[in-house]
Amino acid sequence: MxxxxxxxxxxxxxxxxxxxxxxxxxxxxxxxxxxxxxxxxxxxxxxxxxxxxxxxxxxxxxxxxxxxxxxxxxxxxxxxxxxxxxxxxxxxxxxxxxxxxxxxxxxxxxxxxxxxxxxxxxxxxxxxxxxxxxxxxxxxxxxxxxxxxxxxxxxxxxxxxxxxxxxxxxxxxxxxxxxxxxxxxxxxxxxxxxxxxxxxxxxxxxxxxxxxxxxxxxxxxxxxxxxxxxxxxxxxxxxxxxxxxxxxxxxxxxxxxxxxxxxxxxxxxxxxxxxxxxxxxxxxxxxxxxxxxLLRRYGHVDVIPLPDGGEGNPADIVEIRADLIVDCVSTKPEDMSERIDWWLDQGGDDTFVLDTDPEFPQDCISFIRLLQLSPDEWKRAQKKEKLPKGKMDPAIASISFEVLTKRLAQYPTSIEEDEQLLSPERIGTLSLNKKHAVVVRLGEKRILRSTLDDMKILVQANQGSGKRKADNRDGRGSGKKSKR
Structure with a gap:
């Protein structure tokens, strides 16, 4: 027995x-x-x-x-x-x-x-x-x-x-x-x-x-x-x-x-x-x-077919630390300490999570907005004890794009390099630990790239909208000739 x-x-x-x-x-x-x-x-x-x-x-x-x-x-x-x-x-x-x-x-x-x-x-x-x-x-x-x-x-x-x-x-x-x-x-x-x-x-x-x-x-x-x-x-x-x-x-x-x-x-x-x-x-x-x-707790990873093709774990996430966002918003991060402490006191997190849904997290947008408030707006927010709404706008999109770009740059290898490592020709040469590490980091990078692609479209659309408005103001592209 x-x-x-x-x-x-x-x-x-x-x-x-x-x-x-x-x-x-x-x-x-x-x-x-x-x-x-x-x-x-x-x-x-x-x-x-x-x-x-x-x-x-x-x-x-x-x-x-x-x-x-x-x-x-x-x-x-x-x-x-x-x-x-x-x-x-x-x-x-x-x-x-x-x-x-x-x-x-x-x-x-x-x-x-x-x-x-x-x-x-x-x-x-x-x-x-x-x-x-x-x-x-x-x-x-x-x-x-x-x-x-x-x-x-x-x-x-x-x-x-x-x-x-x-x-x-x-x-x-x-x-x-x-x-x-x-x-x-x-x-x-x-x-x-x-x-x-x-x-x-x-x-x-x-x-x-x-x-x-x-x-x-x-x-x-x-x-x-x-x-x-x-x-x-x-x-x-x-x-x-x-x-x-x-x-x-x-x-x-x-x-x-x-x-x-x-x-x-x-x-x-x-x-x-x-x-x-x-x-x-x-x-x-x-x-x-x-x-x-899974890797941190149990020493293995899940690799199954994904809905959009390829293989990985549908539950994968990416964590973005608040200090990275602060660095992208302010040239003097130390000046943001009071706002950060208030954010945490109000129940905000110091880490933000992206998942396979490419939509940028609303709490992350709210945090960026808080860091961008003018002195008067900051005082009003404190008085009301109310966090900014997580609503995307062109300025937020631009900062979000920078945050995602810098977060992706924190990995020492590219998506293409990791995909090559996991190819049928190369995967057999990897140790178990390295294979697991590559699977984890590749899953995170794919989420970042997907979110970046969506954010890039939003940023470009806003830039295009701004250019059309400028053209209209000086007569170009409006169907009218400018006066001399």
Missing amino acids: DPLVSWFQSQGGLIDAASMGFTEIDGQGRAAVAKQDLPEGHTLFSIPRTLTLSTRTSSLPRLLGDVLWNKHELGKGWVGLILCMMWEEAQGPASKWSGYLATLPTVFNTPMFWCEEDTEELKGTAVIDKIGKEDTEKDYHGRLIPCLHSRPDLFLPEQLSSCYSLERYHIHGSRILSRSFHVEKLEGEGSDESAEVDRDDMMATDEAPQLIDPDDAGNGGDRSAEAEDSDEEDEEDVGDVAMVPMADMLNARYGSENAKLFYETRNLNMITTKPIKAGEQIWNTYGDPPNSD
């Missing part, structure tokens, strides 16, 4: 082994497949809530105590959960999750583990500033290491270099980033009564199941945000982030979801959301994120 399945069943998990099995798929690793035709609404497996691994279910936080837990800020970000996973792994067979942790990957293709040369291939993309390796290692040395030394009875000195090393910290962090789910605490959870799992109750309940909302999960598909997404961490209860055995075995691909995780009072159930034919892969969902997020 499969070691994971054997462990899962020994811990009270239920799996319909006649309906689902695992196999290795080239380029995707281990995957779940249907053994027979499955209808919509079929429960593939059921996981007791007590079998999820989080800061709520691990006994480490209780053993460590609230004083030390809070002193080392282990409830901030994913440091506490990483430490729990390290500690559970260090317990060996004494940990109820030992059989599960032994099945998790130790090698990742995410940029966190790339060499400097490979990382350079991501220059200009939305990935490069979000890897967060420096901040992650700062947390390790500043928060986790002091905690380890404070309790040598819990964290055995002879295990520090193996179970609690920086390498293991990165590995567990990447496991959380790529495989965790957002599982909200239910009222009364954690009591003795809720901890008792009735096996006869696991595949059926009188209560309607609730979907683990992809919008609440950082990876879009029922899974958690990465440790560096600090803004979201401050708002959510990090205890909701949990490793969910068996559920994390399902792969995901753009537009392919056919099963989702639902939660009930005592269990989490993986249920099919559409019919699945025998032999087909069972796909969960990541919420269809862009390739930049």
Whole structure:
């Protein structure tokens, strides 16, 4: 029997082994497949809530105590959960999750583990500033290491270099980033009564199941945000982030979801959301994120046929930083600091997003307008506490064109060069990391070029309109002769 399945069943998990099995798929690793035709609404497996691994279910936080837990800020970000996973792994067979942790990957293709040369291939993309390796290692040395030394009875000195090393910290962090789910605490959870799992109750309940909302999960598909997404961490209860055995075995691909995780009072159930034919892969969902997020979090990209031809990810986006826009609007960016602070206080973002719709974002137009307000207009906007409307005009179009042009210039290669790299003649010569980097940056560049093409038409039309007005004013092109 499969070691994971054997462990899962020994811990009270239920799996319909006649309906689902695992196999290795080239380029995707281990995957779940249907053994027979499955209808919509079929429960593939059921996981007791007590079998999820989080800061709520691990006994480490209780053993460590609230004083030390809070002193080392282990409830901030994913440091506490990483430490729990390290500690559970260090317990060996004494940990109820030992059989599960032994099945998790130790090698990742995410940029966190790339060499400097490979990382350079991501220059200009939305990935490069979000890897967060420096901040992650700062947390390790500043928060986790002091905690380890404070309790040598819990964290055995002879295990520090193996179970609690920086390498293991990165590995567990990447496991959380790529495989965790957002599982909200239910009222009364954690009591003795809720901890008792009735096996006869696991595949059926009188209560309607609730979907683990992809919008609440950082990876879009029922899974958690990465440790560096600090803004979201401050708002959510990090205890909701949990490793969910068996559920994390399902792969995901753009537009392919056919099963989702639902939660009930005592269990989490993986249920099919559409019919699945025998032999087909069972796909969960990541919420269809862009390739930049897929690569950063999971170490892969989606390349499928696009509606307008070619291949890529229909969900790709491009991020434009506010400081680039400020540089295009003002020769003295420092003079704009008050307006920028006010923009942020009013709920504006410091990054603007373009997607496959070539229309320029209205919030970006509003920001440009704010930077262009005269002193009197700026005072009136402050008094009304109202942001400028996101309405395009010739002046905005001209600045937008400059912004897009400079944003496209941030990539070290051209669209044509990247397309050549991914051609059938060249793609086989690329390393996996470089291929993924080229796919990500090419998808972003195509969005920029498409938006630029539309903006260029608008700018040229406005210039032509201005020229016709000028011609009319001096009599040229009006059908009248100018007077002498």
